[in-house]
Amino acid sequence: MKKARIEDLDFEKGGGLIPAIVQEYKTRKVLMLAYMNREALEKTLETGLAHYYSRSRRRLWMKGETSGSIQRVRRIYVDCDGDAILLQVEQVGDACHLGEHSCFHRALEEAERLHQSFDREVAEKIRGDYSRAEVTARRWVKDKKRKEYKFILTPYTEHYTPPDPEVYEWIAEKIDESTPDIDKVVAPECFGIPIAQLVASRKGRPLAIIRKRPLKPGDKGVEYASGYEKGRYYIYGVAEGEKVLLVDDTVSTGGTLLSLIRELASRGIRVAAVATIASKEDYRGRELVEKLTGLKVQSIVRVYIRSRGVEVEVVT
Structure with a gap:
């Protein structure tokens, strides 16, 4: 597989943030969509635990820091334009704050x-x-x-x-x-x-x-x-x-x-x-x-x- 470096990521396109798609490694199910700045990605690489940037609270946060539903990162991939990443994780507990395992637990009625x-x-x-x-x-x-x-x-x-x-x-x-x-x-x-x-x-x-x-x-x-x-x-x-x-x-x-x-x-x-x-x-x-x-x-x-x-x- 081809490689990319942090320097290849285009944080500026999203105002300092890039979307992070989170997928459960063992089930292949998409769990959530979050955002990362460079500091969040570096903290994730340092600890092996998923860290994100909260747009509403305007601060760095670790997934599961209060709930215990942490995400141990298994793989990280970069998209072709360098403006989005994919995290494959081991999800401890549920990813969704509503108690569902995945945040994507609703089917679009119009679909x-x-x-x-x-x-x-x-x-x-x-x-x-x-x-x-x-x-x-x-x-x-x-x-x-x-x-x-x-x-x-x-x-x-x-x-x-x-x-x-x-x-x-x-x-x-x-x-x-x-x-x-x-x-x-x-x-x-x-x-x-x-x-x-x-x-x-x-x-x-x-x-x-x-x-x-x-x-x-x-x-x-x-x-x-x-x-x-x-x-x-x-x-x-x-x-x-x-x-x-x-x-x-x-x-x-x-x-x-x-x-x-x-x-x-x-x-x-x-x-x-x-x-x-x-x-x-x-x-x-x-x-x-x-x-x-x-x-x-x-x-x-x-x-x-x-x-x-x-x-x-x-x-x-």
Whole structure:
């Protein structure tokens, strides 16, 4: 990356001040906009803590000096004209004085048409990908009620082809916005891991992966049965008293989710919410999980397998 020096910054253009955009390093979310003079920037470099210049109080101030919500600076970048900077920080507590994590917590009402247009655009991409998806059959193993399990080869769940990054980020955004704050995100191997990591990163929380194989001899697992496989899951990285978001790629019969929710509860771990990219509605698993656990399953894409092909409803 190219370099710039303090001497390259044009403080004079803004009357001695330059705008400082503040971004959280681990979530990539924009937290706030503040202003710096040269002294504030030098103090930031000296201490490693974000300092700004208050235009209303006309003085230097350190973020969190009274609230404790300090910002530890991880990276500083300069824009092409040298009249603005970007700080990437570790935010302690919340950035906004109103108690929100980010100062940018309100959507512009007049922009709702643009937001809805983008949602429709993404939903159309998802419908198109599902309409072109190949449907394969696997032997049904859960019980004797069916003979085969329909497997839909899409970019979003099976990663049969790589998903569009913008669409995948949109799915993560929807899951993030529709689920509460938690201590950790948990996800079973294996297709749920990519979307779970995106959601965990957006929330700034760790991802705990539930394994299909024990990591140490003697580890005890919990049995599960989905439509096409049976086995054991081994839970690591979560502890009693923690609140978690359970994320998977797809809910079909509900066998995996039910086993994990019950096992987590038996260990004193509270499942605060459940989210999946897709729900195969013909298998009724989403409804079953909601009925037996009282938890709403946030499924972004609801899939129906018909004789003429795959139909989907995208929940925007």
